[in-house]
Amino acid sequence: MKTHRHMWAVVMALMLALSVAACGEEKDEPSGGGDGGASAGKDCGKVVLNEQAWAGSTANTYIAKAVLEDELGCEVEVTKIAEIPVFQAMADGKVDAVLEDWQHTDEYAKYIDKAGTVVQGGPLGVEGHIGWFIPKYLMDANPEFETWEGLKGKEDMFKTPESGDQGMFLGGDPSYVQKDKELIKALGLNFKHVTAGAEPAQVARWTQLYKQEEPVLFYWYTPQYLNQQYDLAEVKLPPREEGSDCKDDAKEGGDPEQYKCEYDITVINKLFSKKFADSGSPAYDMLKKMKLTNEDQELVAKAIAGDKQDPEEAGADWVADNEDTVAEWLP
C-alpha cells in the first residue's frame, strides 16, 4: 500500500480538481447567464452562427455578428463546424444559422424535407458562379481563349510535368460541386484533370504559376476575395439551353454528355435551425431579411483574408459604411 501513496496523491488531486470544477460550474453558470441577459436586448439572447471554412463565409458571418450585437444586443457565438456535419448541428439546435450554403441538395432532402429539423432561410443575395478561369495576361495574349473552342488544339500550352503530353486542367477542391473531368471528355479536349486538393492547395498552385506568368487553366468561382487580388478571365463553356436537364454535380462513372454545358448560377441559401426559426427571436427576423451582394462579400473577405484585418473589425466597418442597407434588415 505504502508504495502507492503518491499515485493516491495524484488521484486525490484530480478528484479534488473535478469536484471544485463542478462547484465552480454551478456557481458561475447562473450568474454568467444573468449578466448576459441583463445587458442583452429584450429577448434576443444567444445566437449561434456557423462560419464555414472559406473567407467569404467569414465575411458574412461577421457582418451578421456586428449587426446582431450592436443593433439588437444579442450575444453571438461563432462555431466553425464542417459543411456537412453542421446540418446535424442545426437539427440538434446547437447551431442556429448558416448564412452561406452552396446548395447541398442531398442534405436538404434529408433535413429540410424529410425530418423538418432545418428550415430554408431564403437566398443570401450572393450568387455563386463556377467556371473555367485563366489569368488575364494569358487571355490578352490569346483572345481565342474567350470560349472553350479556342482551347482546342492549344492544350499543349498548358503542359506541366505531371500532365505528361496533355495539357493540365487544375481541378477544384474535391468537396466543391464540379464536373470538369466529364466536361473535358464531352468537349473532346486533350486535358488531364489534375486534383490539387483542398482550396488552399489549389490556390497555391495557380497563384504560383500566375506569378511566373505561365499559362494555367483552372476551376474557379465567384464571389472569391482573391478575384480582387489577381486579374482573372473566364473561358466560356457551351451555353446552358433553356429547359435542358444538363447537370452540374458529376458522380463517378456517369455519361459525360449529360454535363456538357456551363455551370448554372448557384443560389446561395441561408439555413436556420427549426428551433431558432420558431423561437420568435428578433435575431431570426433580422437574419431572414439580411441580403448581401457579391461585391459586399468580396470586399469584406479581402479585408479579412487578404489584408489580415480582424474579422470583428472588418464586419463592424462594413456595417458602419452601409447603414442604409443594414437599416432595411432590422425588424
Added chain:
Amino acid sequence: MVLFYFLLKGDYPWPASLTWSALPSEIDKAQDWLLEQRTAENPNIFFAILDGFRAFADWLVTALLNFFEWLTWVGTVAAGTLFVWRFGGWRAGLIVLAAFVSFALMGLWEESIQTLALMTAAVLLSLAIGVPIGIYAGRNDRFLRGITPGLDAMQIVPAFAYLMPIVILFSVGPAAAVICTLIYAIPPAVRITALGVRNVTAESVEASQAFGATPVQTLFKVQLPLARRQMLLAVNQTIMFALSLVVIAGLIGGRGLGDVVTNGLYSNAALALLAGIAIVIMAIALDRATQAIAERTDPARRQLTDEGRKRARKVTLATFAGIAAVVLIARALGADAIYPDEFETSTSVYEANIQDTILGWIQSGLDYVQDPDSLIFQITEPLGNFILKNFLEPLRVVLVESPWFVTLGGLTLIAFVLSGMRPAVTALLMLATIGVIGMWDPGMDTASQVLVATAMAVLIGIAIGVWAAESPRVEKLLRPLLDTLQTLPQLVYVIPFIYLMPVSRVPGVIASVLYAIPVIIRLVTAGIRSVPPAAVEAAQAFGASRMQVLAKVKIPLARESIMLGVNQGIIMVLAVVVIGGLVGSGALGDLVARGLQRNEFGLGVVASLAILALGIALDRVTQGRRVTRDDVPDRGPMFGLLKRRRQVQPGGGAV
C-alpha cells in the same frame, strides 16, 4: 512481373464481375437509417444511453474548462507549474511554465485552454475505458488476440470516415470531439497496459499464488504494482495519440487550436502555422511532464525512509497550499479568467501578447516560400518533378496497369519471401478485398505513393538513425526536432511544400516522409545501441575500423530493429494518406475526404476500408520473420513499436 507488365499493360484491369459495386450505396442507406432512428419520435433505449454518455462527456469538458477559468489564468499557470514541479522535478516544472507563457505570448491562450480541457477529458475517459480492458487482455491471451484486429482498425481507419456517424449519434460539440479522440487513443492504452501486465514474470505470479493469494489479490498486489512503469507509459502515449486528433476534432465543434488550424488554412496560413506550433508545445510539455512524474514517483527508485516519506507528504501539502493561495490571491485581485489581450495601467494600455509580431515573422517566411523566384524554389521545384517522374509515376503505372493478377501475385510473393506463409496469405486476402470493394485502381495508386514515401523515409531514417546512435550529441539535438515532426499536425507542415513543390502527390509524399522518419530513426538508434558491447569489442580487437564495425557488426545485429522500423514507417505513412488527399495526392485519400465533404459517405467508408486493407497487407509484406509462435499478439501494427518502446523512451530518444 516487369515482363508481364510490358506484355499485358493495361489489358487486365480489376474485373467488374469481381466487384461489389453496390457497397457504397448500401452503406449510405445504413447511414440514412441511422439518421431516421435518431430523429424518430420515440428514440429507443440505445439512443438514450448514447445521450447519457454525450451529456456526461459534454459536462466533463465544460467542467474542466470552467475549472481552468475559475482558477484564473494566473492560477492555471501556478497550478500546472507547481504540480509538475512537485511530482516531476524542477526541470519538468519549468517546461510546463514555458509552455503556458508561450500560449499567452502567442495570443492563443483561450484556444490552448480549450484544447487542454478537451484533451484532459479525452485522456481520462480513454484510460478509464482502456486500462481495465488492457488489464483483462493482459491476463487473457485469447481475449487479447481477439481484440487486436479491432484495435488495429481503430488506429488505421481515418477519422474522416466515421466523423459523420459520430455527429449523427452524438451531435457536434465537445462530446463528439471526445468520442472521436477516444477511438484513436484507447488502443494504445489497452495495448501498453496489457503488455505491462503480461510482462510481470510468471515467478512473481506463482509466488503470490503459492502464498495463497486470490486472483484479485494477485492482480492488485503483484501484477499491477509491478506493471506500474508500463501503466504510466500508457498514460503518456494516450496523451500523444489524443493530441494528434485535435485538428479533426475542430471540424465537429471541438473548438480550441484545431479550429484555428483548419480555418486558418483558408484565410490565414500564418495563423494556422502558429496554432500548429502551439499544439507541438502542448504535446512536448505534456510528454516531458508525464515522463518526469513517472520516473520521479517510481517507488523502486525512491527507497524512502519513514522520515523521508513524512517530509514528502509535507512538501506535497505545502505545494497544494501554495497553489490554493495563488488562486485565491489572483481571484481577490481580480485576475481574468482567461489571459487578456491587453493590460491596462492607469496611464496606458499595453498589448499583452506578441502575436502580430510572430505572425509577421511566419508570414515573411511564407512569402519567401511562395515566391517562385527564390533560390530555394529553383532547387525544390525540379526536385519535386524529379520524384514524380522517376519514382511516383513509373511505380503507379506498374501497379495500376499491370494485369491485376500479376500485381496481386507479385505482392503476395514478396510477402512470402520476406515474411513467410501466413503473412503472405493475409496479404493476398487483403489485396483481393481492395479489388472486391471496387478500390483497385485508387488503392494501387495510393500503394505506389506509400511505397515511394516509405523507401525515402527508410533511407533517410536509417542514415540519420545510425548517425544518432554513433553520436549522442546528434541524438540530443535531434530529439526536439523529432518530437515536433511527430506532433505538428500534418496539415500544417505540408503547407510550405505545397508552394515549394507544386506538383500534386509530391507534397503528400514529403509530408508522410517527415511524419514517418522519427519512428524509424528512433528504432534504428535503439537497435544499434542495443548491440551487445562484447560483439563490438571483439570486432575492435581484430582491428576493425569504426566503419567496419558499423557495417559488419552493428547494422547486421540490429537488422531486426531496422526491419521493424520499415514496418512501422509504412504504418505512419498510411496515417498521412487522407491529409495527402487534401493536398492533391488523389487516390484513396481524396475519396475519403470527399466522403465527408460532399456527403458521399459510403464511398468514404469504402475507401477507408481499402486503406485499412492496404495497411494490413503492407504490414504483413514487411513484417519479416520476427513472429515467433509464443509471441502471439506481436502482430498488429503499432504493437511491435510499443514493445520496443521499453527501450525507446516515449516521445523521446533512447534511454
